[in-house]
Amino acid sequence: MASSNNVTPLFNDLAKLENDHRVVCQDCSLYRLCLPLGLHSNDLEQLDKIIKRSQNFKRGHSLFAAETEFKSLFVVRSGTFKTTVAASNGREQVTGFYFPGEFIGLDAIHESLYQSNARALETSSVCELPYETLQELGQQMPQLQLQLLTRLSKELSGDKGLMLLLGKKSAEEKLATFLLSLSKRFQERGFSAADFQLSMSRGDIANHLGLAVETISRLFSRFQEESLIVINGKSISLIDMDELKKICG
Amino acid sequence: MASSNNVTPLFNDLAKLENDHRVVCQDCSLYRLCLPLGLHSNDLEQLDKIIKRSQNFKRGHSLFAAETEFKSLFVVRSGTFKTTVAASNGREQVTGFYFPGEFIGLDAIHESLYQSNARALETSSVCELPYETLQELGQQMPQLQLQLLTRLSKELSGDKGLMLLLGKKSAEEKLATFLLSLSKRFQERGFSAADFQLSMSRGDIANHLGLAVETISRLFSRFQEESLIVINGKSISLIDMDELKKICG
DNA sequence: TATAGCCTATGATCCAGATCAAGAAACTAT
DNA sequence: ATAGTTTCTTGATCTGGATCATAGGCTATA
Numbered sequence: 181m182a183s184s185n186n187v188t189p190l191f192n193d194l195a196k197l198e199n200d201h202r203v204v205c206q207d208c209s210l211y212r213l214c215l216p217l218g219l220h221s222n223d224l225e226q227l228d229k230i231i232k233r234s235q236n237f238k239r240g241h242s243l244f245a246a247e248t249e250f251k252s253l254f255v256v257r258s259g260t261f262k263t264t265v266a267a268s269n270g271r272e273q274v275t276g277f278y279f280p281g282e283f284i285g286l287d288a289i290h291e292s293l294y295q296s297n298a299r300a301l302e303t304s305s306v307c308e309l310p311y312e313t314l315q316e317l318g319q320q321m322p323q324l325q326l327q328l329l330t331r332l333s334k335e336l337s338g339d340k341g342l343m344l345l346l347g348k349k350s351a352e353e354k355l356a357t358f359l360l361s362l363s364k365r366f367q368e369r370g371f372s373a374a375d376f377q378l379s380m381s382r383g384d385i386a387n388h389l390g391l392a393v394e395t396i397s398r399l400f401s402r403f404q405e406e407s408l409i410v411i412n413g414k415s416i417s418l419i420d421m422d423e424l425k426k427i428c429g
Numbered sequence: 430m431a432s433s434n435n436v437t438p439l440f441n442d443l444a445k446l447e448n449d450h451r452v453v454c455q456d457c458s459l460y461r462l463c464l465p466l467g468l469h470s471n472d473l474e475q476l477d478k479i480i481k482r483s484q485n486f487k488r489g490h491s492l493f494a495a496e497t498e499f500k501s502l503f504v505v506r507s508g509t510f511k512t513t514v515a516a517s518n519g520r521e522q523v524t525g526f527y528f529p530g531e532f533i534g535l536d537a538i539h540e541s542l543y544q545s546n547a548r549a550l551e552t553s554s555v556c557e558l559p560y561e562t563l564q565e566l567g568q569q570m571p572q573l574q575l576q577l578l579t580r581l582s583k584e585l586s587g588d589k590g591l592m593l594l595l596g597k598k599s600a601e602e603k604l605a606t607f608l609l610s611l612s613k614r615f616q617e618r619g620f621s622a623a624d625f626q627l628s629m630s631r632g633d634i635a636n637h638l639g640l641a642v643e644t645i646s647r648l649f650s651r652f653q654e655e656s657l658i659v660i661n662g663k664s665i666s667l668i669d670m671d672e673l674k675k676i677c678g
Numbered sequence: 679t680a681t682a683g684c685c686t687a688t689g690a691t692c693c694a695g696a697t698c699a700a701g702a703a704a705c706t707a708t
Numbered sequence: 709a710t711a712g713t714t715t716c717t718t719g720a721t722c723t724g725g726a727t728c729a730t731a732g733g734c735t736a737t738a
Contacts, residue, residue, distance in 0.1 A: 265589050268678055329578060337540070339588040342592060344522040346592060347638075388596075390596035401687075401688080643695090
């Protein structure tokens with residue numbers, strides 16, 4: 181496939197960057213969403229050196245398991261991951277979905293053990309940041325530490341919002357809130373806010389929102405009847421965002 | 430009250446330290462639970478200088494309000510605080526209870542706005558850490574940054590556990606889990622793991638666990654009938670901790 | 679290109695916990 | 709003390725969403 185002419189569309193370039201595990205931070209399309217934001221270029225080069233870029237994870241493959249030794253933080257490079265925590269009786273809660281540029285493993289720092297299970301929802305790849313090395317670097321680069329702190333704070337804040345959702349919202353409020361959160365994150369990544377693919381199953385959505393699969397199915401059908409969305413398998417279009425926002429509360 | 434003889438019981442000393450807003454970190458009984466842990470003594474002195482020790486907050490008084498400018502992190506010195514986040518329609522979720530040595534405001538870092546409301550549940554006091562100054566200090570003291578990061582990570586991990594609780598547990602599992610979490614935190618602070626005072630109302634507990642007040646009342650009564658606990662107003666004794674642990678799942 | 683094992687949709691039934699109701703107890707302020 | 713307010717308890721009823729049941733659709737691997 182020697183298609184190295186100079187009229188390659190931008191989209192192909194992006195796709196190439198995200199899938200090529202040799203691309204450096206400087207050239208990465210996720211730069212403005214990611215850890216290096218705000219670093220000076222020589223600092224960035226140093227950071228770049230310690231990052232391990234993974235090959236692809238296939239759907240269902242595990243990035244790490246709970247209770248195992250914490251060695252690295254991960255940033256999603258392409259695809260989607262989910263994290264789950266398990267109760268002793270086998271029940272599991274999906275604690276989050278992670279898109280390109282988002283961190284996985286931040287909750288593992290304090291006990292040097294991963295606190296959750298992380299697995300790919302589709303073919304995906306990550307940038308691996310060995311934590312020890314990252315800390316050494318951080319000692320000389322306060323800006324890096326600050327970025328990490330800010331990231332953690334953001335995730336914490338998001339989780340407080342999820343607690344409000346889980347504790348106080350009705351099924352339809354939960355789903356509407358979830359859909360708009362996805363929408364916002366796709367938009368931040370340069371994709372359509374209205375049309376996207378659900379990389380997670382109905383079951384994962386239900387679990388994450390503290391509902392039953394059947395409830396999600398019924399709500400999707402109802403939202404469609406009410407012309408709020410159009411849904412077809414994994415493709416969804418948000419038709420009436422204003423109304424969805426109203427439903428969120 | 431010139432009772433400065435040298436046979437004052439230890440407990441009085443502790444009480445004095447926690448209530449005297451001039452006590453320095455070096456002499457604080459919370460030292461081993463708090464931010465300064467692991468700092469060298471000259472670093473500790475520097476940190477000590479930037480800390481503002483508050484007068485008492487009375488029950489119900491606000492430490493900060495959501496959406497206001499983030500200036501400081503707080504560490505509880507004495508008493509208890511709760512944090513809440515509000516949905517646009519007035520519903521509120523109690524996102525956490527905070528005991529001595531615990532941080533409040535960590536979720537405000539990323540947007541420089543407090544993300545929640547914090548108020549005292551009883552007469553309480555805090556150490557205030559002006560964030561800007563703290564960051565300046567952090568530039569020279571990597572150990573301090575690391576401590577902060579670890580704290581954030583711990584809270585994040587706790588919140589993931591709460592998501593499991595809110596999303597997947599039954600009412601009795603929720604309450605048992607909550608009681609054991611309180612027990613553990615009292616124990617870490619040198620108090621009895623079995624007998625303690627509930628500084629929060631039934632309403633606050635219910636809200637935090639995503640239940641109705643009536644459900645909490647009934648469960649307390651039932652747990653008492655089953656000889657798992659003895660409860661009398663705000664005083665509670667955990668009688669059968671093993672069984673409570675089993676109930677948690 | 680077949681087949682086993684998912685995932686999804688929809689109807690019927692059920693139940694844990696919410697909501698409603700009404701006193702009793704515990705604070706608070708005068 | 710005393711009235712007013714809030715918090716707590718307990719009973720009666722109701723309901724949102726779970727669970728059970730069924731059938732059709734998808735997709736992964738041989």
